[in-house]
Amino acid sequence: MTLETVGKAIMHDSAELHVQGNAVYIDDMREPDGTVHVAPGYAKHGARGKITKLDLSAVRNSARVIAVLTASDIPAKNDCSPNAGDDPIFAEDEIQFHGQVIFAVVAETRDLARRAALLANIVIEEEKPAVTVQDALKETKPDLLAPYAFTKGDVAKLLKSSPQKISGSFDIGGQEHFYLEGQIAFAIPGEQGAMLVYSSTQHPTEIQHSVAAMLGVDDAKITAECRRMGGGFGGKESQATQWACLAALAAHKTGRPAKCRLDRDDDMMMTGKRHDFHVDYAAAFDKTARITAVDVNLMARCGYSADLSNAICDRAMFHADNTYFYPAYNIATRRLKTNTVSNTAFRGFGGPQGILFAEQMMQAIAIQTGMDALEVRKRNLYARGRDVTPYGQKLRDNITADVIAQLEKTSSYAKRRKEIAAFNKTSKILKKGLALTPVKFGISFTFTQMNQAGALVHVYADGSVHLNHGGTEMGQGLYVKVAQVVAEVFGIALEHVAITATTTGKVPNTSPTAASSGTDLNGMAAANAAKIIKDRMAAHAAKIWKVAKSKIIFANGKVKSGRKSMSFADLAKATKEAKISLSSTGFYFTPEIHWNRATGQGMPFYYFAYGAACSEVLIDTMTGEMKVTRVDILHDVGHSLNPAIDIGQIEGGFVQGLGWLTTEELVYDAKGVLRTHAPSTYKIPCASDLPEDFRLALYKSKGNVMDTIYRSKAVGEPPLMLPISVWCAVMDAVSSIKPGVVPKLNAPATPENILRAVQLL
């Protein structure tokens, strides 16, 4: 089958708007007359303890303040958590982290609201906060969430009896999302208790539900809408809700449109981040460096509340194998409570931390045994007969060996390995490192029921198409990909498919746009909706032409059967005149998958996405400074729906992961105050961090083995883990100073952490 629109490198639907500044984000919408502005307020001092004084009189008396809101102003439920009920919109009796919202100011302008918020007189009876994983381990209370593990075999015995073994311990840092558009919501009160909430969110349904629960009204009264986000990355999956609730509450109280947009520093203090982990592990392996048993404990800093930490820590476990077979294992996790902001979803959702552990272990085994790290990796790959994961899923689509083999060749790995060894022999201060690491990433929400999506498609009598679905656009190109799918189904030009904002009013009960699943789920749902309409149109054409429905073909904007032909628009008109509906919903859920958390067995993932990267670095052993000098990537997207969009996801994911592992460092002080709450102190990559020598290729796929939309593969998260190759290359470079000794390198590999690893050799 020749495809007309799917598979083409088509520009992002908003590209021409973006470059002109005409793409409308929520703060760009013209405010209706009377719009009020909301600013959150918090205690300047304190991260943990009772609120002993809350004097907001100066706030109330500040210029043009309309209202000051606290917990007592909430009509129904003071909660904005995804499900656990432990994220108060306003802290009531105590605070659990520095920056926790205690009140909100509603004022005539945003500037006045922010000024007023600074005037609060709040006293906290400060208790010593648990800030780090180590602090949390010392707490006497139970963990935030119950520990969980995958186990098989007598790991302790295997570890004890194996002559070859390794153990390690290292820290994995968290990561701030730094979506360029900060958190924002804009609520417009309607009739009879209705409310329209514009929210920059990956999860409109949760916005709808939380606002309704807060106000004590039916979900049906609330509509949540999002045309686009200025970046999300997981940071707007569960944590866009609080700001939507604040805006909605202000609108409810004042009867006026209300907008809540966080200042960047507040955003960074008040919203959760990627979970940081401390990892302790031991592993046994045979004389060929093949692993026989793994015992790992992944200890996560979850922050003060559950948020999505359970699923995130589970996913860390699901990826602690990466592409490697462990015959016996104890893959354990602790989900620790700290007095820090509640950590949340971030591209990869725990997977990156799990994979980083696996790759650190491979690198460490190689260093300890003196073998080449790529050889160690290859010996441990999943293969026939060694193809069941620690959660009982048998791999059906494993292409890792081929991906690695191709990349090894195109990156000239062996040749460069020799050159680097020669360089390191003579270079005193500067050292080079090289590493090739694979990625295998499971695709599906591991909470199986979330793998569903809906769409709504209308065909108008002029042949144009209105498309709506439950997925949200955060820059990843979901809207254009789904539009391509619908254009393909109808055989019409993409320009006739109108993309519309995601709204709970058109498609209900949606899952968040997360877990890389946006296109898989919504693309299928939209295709199903379009196919239903197409089928009705085909039936009508068959009736007109008196041919079998199966003979009707939709292509190039035309509908044909043999020599008979009419335009898609003419058929749309004729179908409407024949009193046949040209509107349909479409629905899809991922088939086959199942997961039993109690037994730790099942098929949680419909399929896996694969990729590999080979990175070279240069480090300065006197200062710890580091530069990435070359990167080669080979990544599998199945049959790409849109190579331009997919390449953008791979490159962007790589650089974002590079930031996580190199320059981005979250620093909390002992009092639990985040010291890196602005881009002046928190450094995401900029243009010069991308190596000039950056080579990217898409894996020549025969298509997804599973029946996904046009046999494509999800691409949002998997590339984020490709720069683990950079971090491992740093380990390689450091270890060149003292072969055989595993460097104690933490992530991120900042100059300070690299230098410390050098000094500790």
Added chain:
Amino acid sequence: MNALEFMRRGELVRIDKFAPDTMLLEYLRLTEKSRGTKEGCNEGDCGACTVVLGTPYNGGVRYQAVNACILLLGQIHGKELITVDDLAHGGILHPVQQAMVDAHASQCGFCTPGFVMSLFSLAHEGRKVSRQDVVEQIAGNLCRCTGYRPIIDAGLAACGAVDDHWHKTQAETFVTLENIKGDLFAGDTNSFFAAPSTSETLADLCATYSEATIVSGCTDVGLWITKQMRAQPKIIYTGAAKDFAHIVDHGSHLSIGAGATYEDAFEALEKISPDLGGLLKRIGARQVRASGTIGGNIANGSPIGDMPPALIALGATLHLRSGKTERKLKLEDFFIAYGKQDRKPGELVWQIDVPKPKPNQMFHCAKITKRRDDDISAVMGAFLFTFDNEKIIAARIAYGGMAGTPKRASKTEAVLIGKTLQEAMHIVLDDFEPLSDMRASAEYRSTVANALLHKALMQAAGETDLQVLI
């Protein structure tokens, strides 16, 4: 003159009433309601708010990218203001915009207007650009989606000789802008924005209103306003005084007017030392270097400013001016303690005299950061060694990030005297007790400060391959 005047979309705009501390971004988004320009961080670190200012320059117009979030509205007096909303004409995208579309250089699109304006500014430099030029140009623009490769490609495709509307009309624009003359004083004695047009009137005004906030680039004061919400009712802006930004080469030394921006001073300082040029390119990014001034970096007394240590090592002299009275002091003596400088109310940092290294001297400087570009130093070190044959006969060493002020390593300087480079390699820097903060721990600062000293010595000894970063 009591009204602010600037050019916008071909017209002269006059504003006679505005709060002195109105930021340009606020004006654009809330007053003009031009919402193409975005607020990303509100502190000049992400570049989403990048706009371009046109300034009369050699008969034409120089188009520089600046951060609108930390630029005062008053600072655009006498300039042309160009924003992303203005670029497309009659449905046709500007070449820079078209190149961005063609390269698939936007994803979420929120940072895109800023990149477009940064590249617009580069395109108007009218020179063939290299990949490095593009990377430098956009170092102050953060993108969280694309990974930059397509944006760099777009920059390479679009920058070079651009022949757009602005290029074609720059002679007329020059004339219009040149006609905006004289001292600006908008407001009354209780609340004003003043932009004197000469250094003399500037000095007088600062003496008269010694309580006023003196603003040059506003890259620091901007944050007092946007983040600390500190009201600034009286502002004296130095940037309109052209003779306050002079750069004069006296042969043995340079004289730099305190109002000279990093961008203005780059060429002259790079000639003194390539290290200094490299350092300047890593101070802020182009938006900040177009606004921020050498004098401002001194006057604000920051312990982590990058220029003071370099200038102290070079032996710079600072001129201060109060009304008609001028005094001089060694730059290092200006910094008394953290947050305390030897500057009286109403006194202006006036001029910096920078001696050029002599043939028997070697100068080096380096900064250590988490990220190569647009990052504040954890440690910054600057070194001037004077030799008599093999022996060091004098040393001037200054560090940033190691104390509450930019500070000389006097003990180490003394120990170095009389040593050969080989002997000097054994010396351990022992002048400072630095603090731990979010940029680095005290231990790392000490180790690296010592490493920078040793590297400078090795560099002086002719060793190469010492740097990972430029």
